[in-house]
Amino acid sequence: MDDAGVADSADRSDPIERGGRSPSVSADAVVDAAEVLLAEAGFDGMSVRRIADAVGVSRQVVYTHFGGMDGLLDELHRRLSQRLIDAATSVSEPTGTTAHLLAATAGYRSVARRWPDAYQLVFERPVADYSIGPDAERFGLESFGHVVDAAEAWLRVTAEVGRPRRSDAIDLARAVWSTAHGFVVLERVGFADPSDTDRLCDRAIRAILAGWHA
Amino acid sequence: MDDAGVADSADRSDPIERGGRSPSVSADAVVDAAEVLLAEAGFDGMSVRRIADAVGVSRQVVYTHFGGMDGLLDELHRRLSQRLIDAATSVSEPTGTTAHLLAATAGYRSVARRWPDAYQLVFERPVADYSIGPDAERFGLESFGHVVDAAEAWLRVTAEVGRPRRSDAIDLARAVWSTAHGFVVLERVGFADPSDTDRLCDRAIRAILAGWHA
DNA sequence: CAAGTGAACATGACACTGTCATACTCGTCA
């Protein structure tokens, strides 16, 4: 958990840097292998040694490129949360309709279903020792911005008078997002029938919207 | 993860059993120590050796009583989820008012805040290797029954005509529960300001109730 | 009462984990 002295792999875009030797093993290969192992064997099967073996290098490579398992998890978090964001924001531009908000949340839930490891890494704490790095969590805030935009568009369309306040849009966005997340959680735990979740989540969000101005 | 041959500690209520020797070290002492270590050092610091040292016995005790770390986590799950249930159902009898549903969910969220380890063990997967045992998860279903009762009472009071259908009560209960859980998740991840969560969660649930019959 | 039985407990060992110190390779630059 010591982030000190760990170079961010983001500024490794230039392979030759300050006269140093160009890395013979790409950091991407390591993250790729980690992701494959994660999907195949879970967080338990994704060990430094297994990753190094999969790439065909020594364990030290993980420490040179990421400073250790924590740094590698940070990089994984970046990649996986970006995937969540891309999938959630690829729906369309906010139209302000109820249908758009429903589609956005439905897309979000389907993404959480498709990449459970990503969801787990972003919203839970699947590795006991690991807590997320400071710059890795900005992706979550970024994704939330899109939800606020969608909520603001909805308020603009449905509000009787005047321009909706931003704070009200944030409130609505948090409400809708929380509800969607709650359904994901209960489905993951096994308390909810997945086939029925879509219908019910839609109904809940419709109810929130219908009763929002009450 | 091999539950085979592991006696359920629930039927150890009678210390003398089939001629066997009564256990000199109570299983409760082990779970107590595990819970203390969990609160102090997290899931990472709660190891078999540390637990055994805290109780003052050997590691084997964990295996005799619980069959291993998995069985101990099952027992911890039982105890902690029971705590969540007790706190959530200790509010009062369902009155069918909106205030009661709000109080129940608020209590639930405060419990999740007070015992984050319990929440994590019940609703997340904090230990990579461990997946919950079959009989340990019935507590979740039990707690949900109380929410359904509260939702049914609310429907009975607010419904215009006739007796509410049980399926509609279940739908409403899942919606309310999911929303409350979603706020807990976002607060845990750090996306939401805890001091503002109470107000907003109340507003979201009020909106759901207001728009439920729409 | 004495022998036997078997559960509870203790201990050493095994494979595994992340991490670090150290040694080695080898491209780059003075």
Place this chain on the structure above:
DNA sequence: TGACGAGTATGACAGTGTCATGTTCACTTG
């Protein structure tokens, strides 16, 4: 050509959960 330094490899260390083995000892049975 020599020094430098980044990338890589390897051995070691303290941890982890788990299991095989050995010991203790209360209770049952002959």
